[in-house]
Amino acid sequence: MYSGKGVGRLYVVATPIGNLKDITLRALEVLKGCDFIACEDTRQTRKLLKHYGIEGKELLSYHEHNEEQAAKEIVERLKGGESCALVSDAGTPCISDPGYRVVKLAREEGIEVTPVPGPSAVTAALSASGLPTDRFLFVGFLPRKEGQLKEALKEAVELPYTVVAYESPHRLEKTLTLLSELYPDATVALFKEITKVNEAFLKGTPEELLKELRERGMVKGEFVLLFPPGRERVEEPEEVLRKLLESGMKLKEAAKEAARITGRPKGELYKLGLKLLGK
Numbered sequence: 489m490y491s492g493k494g495v496g497r498l499y500v501v502a503t504p505i506g507n508l509k510d511i512t513l514r515a516l517e518v519l520k521g522c523d524f525i526a527c528e529d530t531r532q533t534r535k536l537l538k539h540y541g542i543e544g545k546e547l548l549s550y551h552e553h554n555e556e557q558a559a560k561e562i563v564e565r566l567k568g569g570e571s572c573a574l575v576s577d578a579g580t581p582c583i584s585d586p587g588y589r590v591v592k593l594a595r596e597e598g599i600e601v602t603p604v605p606g607p608s609a610v611t612a613a614l615s616a617s618g619l620p621t622d623r624f625l626f627v628g629f630l631p632r633k634e635g636q637l638k639e640a641l642k643e644a645v646e647l648p649y650t651v652v653a654y655e656s657p658h659r660l661e662k663t664l665t666l667l668s669e670l671y672p673d674a675t676v677a678l679f680k681e682i683t684k685v686n687e688a689f690l691k692g693t694p695e696e697l698l699k700e701l702r703e704r705g706m707v708k709g710e711f712v713l714l715f716p717p718g719r720e721r722v723e724e725p726e727e728v729l730r731k732l733l734e735s736g737m738k739l740k741e742a743a744k745e746a747a748r749i750t751g752r753p754k755g756e757l758y759k760l761g762l763k764l765l766g767k
Contacts, residue, residue, distance in 0.1 A: 495566060495567055495569065495598070495599055495600075496523070496565070496566040496567070496568070496569050496570045496571040496572065496599070497566070497571050497572075497599065497600045497601075497602060498562070498566055498571075498572050498574060498590070498591065498594045498599055498600070498601045498602070499518045499522060499571065499572065499573045499574065499601075499602050499603075499604050500574050500580070500581050500582065500587065500591065500601060500602070500603045500604060501515050501518055501519065501573045501574060501575050501581070501604040501606070502515065502579060502580040502581070502604060502605055502606030502607050502608065503515065503533075503536060503575050503576070503577075503578060503579065503606065503607065504536070504578065504606075504607055504683070505578040505579045505607045505608070505609050505612065505682060505683055506578070506681065506682060506683035506684035506687075507683040507684065508536065508539050510606070510607050510683055511536075511540075511606060511607075512604070512605070512606050514604055515604050515606055516540055516542075518573050518604050519537065519540075519542055519545070519573050519575075520542050520545075521571075522545075522571045522572060522573040523546070523565075523570040523571050523572065524545070524546040524547070524548055524565070524570065524572055524573075525537075525545055525546070525547050525548065525572070525573045525574075525575060526548045526549075526550040526558070526562055526572055526573070526574045526575070526590065527547055527548070527549065527550060527574075527575050527576070527577075528550065528551050528575070528576045528577045528585065528586055529549075529551070529577050530547045530549055532577045532578075533547055533575060533577075534547065548561070548562065548572075550562065550574070550586060550587075550590065551586050552586050555586055555589045555590070556589060558590070559589040559590035559593050560593070562574075562590050562594075563590065563593050563594050563597055563599065566594060566597075566599050567597060567599070573604075574587055574590060574591070578607075578609075579607050579608050579609055580605070580606065580607065580608045583608055583610060583626075584628040584629060584654055607683070609654070609679075609682055609710070609712050610626050610652050610712070612679075612682050612683065613652060613679045613682060613712040613714060614650070614652060614714070616679075616689070617650075617677050617679070617689075617714050618677075619650045619677060619714055619716050619717075620649065620650050620716075620717055621650065622649075623649040623650070624649055624650040624651065624652060625647060625649060625650070625651045625652070626651075626652045626653075627640065627644070627651060627652070627653045628653070628654060629653070629654045629655065629656070630653050630654070630655055630659075630663060630713075632659065634666070637663065637666060638666065638670065640653075641663075641666065641667050641670060641671070642670065644713075644715040645667075645670075645671050645674050645715055645718065646718045646731055647715075647717070647718050647731070647735055648717050648718050648728065648731055648732055648735070648745065648749065649717050650714060650715065650716060650717055651714070651715040652712065652713070652714050652715075653712070653713045653714075653715075654710075654711070654712060654713075655711045655712075655713050656710075656711075657707060657708050657709055657710070657711065660701075660707060660711055661698065661701075661707060663713075664676075664694045664695075664697055664698045664701075665694070665698065667694040668693070668694035668695045668698065671694070672693060672694065672695065673693060674693065674694065674715070675691065675692065675693065675715075675716050676691070676692070676693070676694055676697060676713060676714070676715060677689070677690070677691045677713070677714040677715075677716070678690045678691070678697055678711060678712070678713055678714070679711065679712040679714070680706055680709045680710070680711055681709045681710055682710070682712065684709075686706075686709065688704075688706060718731060725746060725750045725752050725757060725760065726760060726764070728746045728749050728750055729742055729743070729746045729757055729760055729761055729764065730764055732745055732746055733761065733764060733765070739758065739761045739762070739765065740758070742757075742761060743755075743757040743758040743761055746761075
């Protein structure tokens with residue numbers, strides 16, 4: 489069904505992020521029909537395949553440490569007419585997971601790449617957070633080095649749209665502690681173990697989150713941090729406009745967005761922007 493003469497096809501297949509029932513019928517069809525599966529961890533993928541009775545499928549290891557070489561091997565097989573399903577341990581490949589290199593190389597070689605949509609911790613967290621979703625920024629995992637982490641947190645707190653980040657359990661307390669020192673009054677939303685048995689949602693200041701996490705013994709697991717738009721804490725039109733311009737927006741777009749946020753006339757804000765830019 490998926491392979492044949494000529495060039496094969498690469499399927500980018502989203503898999504469950506926790507609950508094994510969160511997989512699409514189409515994803516199962518592709519996993520059954522493809523010639524081989526490129527996966528981040530063969531052990532994790534075997535669990536999924538076993539759960540759905542998919543047997544005898546060839547699994548090729550593809551992860552951050554062998555991406556370059558594995559991508560070449562996969563593309564050569566695709567050029568030979570085979571079809572491949574690319575999966576990560578959980579969620580959608582390439583979203584803070586391996587996959588970019590093989591997709592890029594396949595595209596460059598003229599091979600068709602087909603997305604098979606499904607679970608993603610980013611969109612799952614956004615959809616259930618109650619935060620604005622018309623504009624958001626996903627920044628992946630937060631930096632490990634303190635200086636870079638400070639800059640990332642400053643940006644996340646002040647940008648005029650929702651910011652989504654991943655954080656590992658062994659760094660979460662450090663990140664929230666640093667955030668409480670820098671921005672003690674900032675509001676943060678936190679998802680733990682989305683779709684899993686111990687799923688939880690918390691919202692409050694960094695100190696409030698730390699206290700609740702410790703009291704409830706919730707510092708282990710997978711976490712998604714969400715920062716509400718900075719506009720919820722900014723009132724002055726000039727300040728709103730300045731932050732939009734500093735985020736990289738062009739003046740025309742910044743004036744339009746500032747008008748939407750503040751309710752002030754776009755023309756007035758455009759003129760204010762010219763002054764801020766020294767024009």
